[in-house]
Amino acid sequence: MSVVAFPSQPGPAADATTAAGIESAAGRFLDSITTATTRAGYTETLARLTAVTGPHHQVADLTPEHYAAVMDRWKTAAAATWNRHLSALRSFTTWAQRQDLLDTNPARRLQRRTPARRGDRSIPRTRLETLFNDPAHALRERLLWRLLYDTAARAEEILSLNVEDLDLEFRRARVVSKGGAIEYVHWATPTARLLPRLLAGRTTGPLFLADRRAPVSGPRAPASADIDPATGRGRLSYPRAEYLFKTASAQLDPHRQGWTLHQLRHSALQHLAHAGRTAPELRAKSRHQHLASLDRYVRPGEETSARVTAEAGPIQPRRPR
Template sequence: MSSASARRDAASRASGHRKGPQRPDLRAVREGLPGPERALVAEYERHLALERGLSPHTVRAYVGDVVSLLGFLTAAEDGDRGLADLDIGLLRAWLAGQRADGAGRTTLARRAAAARTFTAWAHRQGALTADPGGRLAAPRAHRTLPGVLRADQADELMQAAAMGAEQRDPVALRDRALVELLYASGIRVSELCGLDVGAVDFGRRVVSVIGKGDKERTVPFGVPAAEALTTWLDAGRPELAGPKSEQALFLGVRGSRLDPRAARRVVHEAVAAVPGALDMGPHGLRHSAATHLLEGGADLRSVQELLGHATLATTQLYTHVTVDRLKAIHDRAHPRA
């Protein structure tokens, strides 16, 4: 098989033209890119990670979108194209192919943003004579939030976690502390798994969190979370700790720092034990915490600071949730609704 044919095959798999529910093999697409494009991707990846300081997750997402774009570009049936051939028509054709493969509005908006960021950078680097991404538009993403727990369901969740920890099993003690802290603080699961023991200040009942863009913020937590954390540190963590533990606050069963995927499983399983609760992971607890704070009278600025949102507009989404819930309650309860 020729190199061009190999690239077409890999790019086809990455863009969705494949049989079965396989995930796009972007690694194969990247390895199949021509040398100059592959080197440019590596340079762009370093730029995102080192110069812009983006999180590994964000870097992977941006680089994956760029690899998909370049794979599409260099796998043309009518002859290979290079980066120099990239124009607004090809950018739109790439997005159209993504849409035909079932990508939603939110995904298309993210990929368009990734393409614009890349072409602007490539133009500054001299790899493109013009920036075609500046003219690229995409459907506005739907800014929606998943369902949240009711306050009584959140209370049931915490009670169930506490009951599970009564046997003093170290994993159960960890899971209780994990669920309590996620709901009490509204922090992200990546932030939670990145915490060290020293980040927790029990005297002031706050935790120091490193969020997106390596920005540090101080987040408060309540008495129940403090009690769960204390029990975990006194009776649970020492049972799991080992040479790989270092200073990590939450540990996996083998003693290393808890992986976010394991934390998500813990939350999904815990929420599943609450009758009538929607299935959700750590992000659902984050949404629930923000919604309950606003329903309890907290102001938007305070919630923005607690959640670590860069803009108030993101936090304002939660007001839509609370208003919608109030309308639903009004419709059900008011005699003249």
């Protein structure tokens, strides 16, 4: 009598082994992140980790050498960039340890870098207006920059906006703040004029869209909430938006390095402070929890120094008639 074996079914152990591969685990970790811009930034770091180790490398076998090879890509980058990618690796490590996929800490030999102290980080208003009104830049970028400056909001908050969050009548938008609270940010007339042009009749989906259609599968596939249902394009990511702003602003930056998106928030608050707005007013605009947090934004900078020097000179410059 012949015996025919039934096809074996994969048990829990096999499933766990498959899930412990870097590519699969990274996908699960990214799915657990609800903030779209954070997920987009971490995706870049974990894609590099997958490339270094191979997609099927076991999470349990990660070593400090693997993480060092990942971070080697950004060894010459600014301290903020280095720290951002290191934070992604550390977050993935913490998640993997909680999932019982990893017993060690492969990031233990890597250290955060101290950003170089900079004086005045605000961007002169005249140069900002040049950027905002230059038709050489795409409408999406000019609106994003103007909206960040008008609202003095964090870049993550604005990039996470959906069309449904906009209140065009009252010139405001509903954002999820850094602490998770629901708050409103407000914009002025120049932004109000540009918004309908960008929307072009759209009523749902991310406000700022990427240039290409989003992948529908794999570790780089975004969540359905981050895809425009009409075009299939994904949400514009923070790294891409930052790159475009730095590239565009490098021509106006005296150091030719370009400015960061966060400097738009800094500039807005400092310009309001120079215009005589009180600390409580600035706090309402920036939505900081503590007044002390505003000190780094409203500290007098280069423009104040130039004005004081000019006013103190023995010969006052002539005013144009």
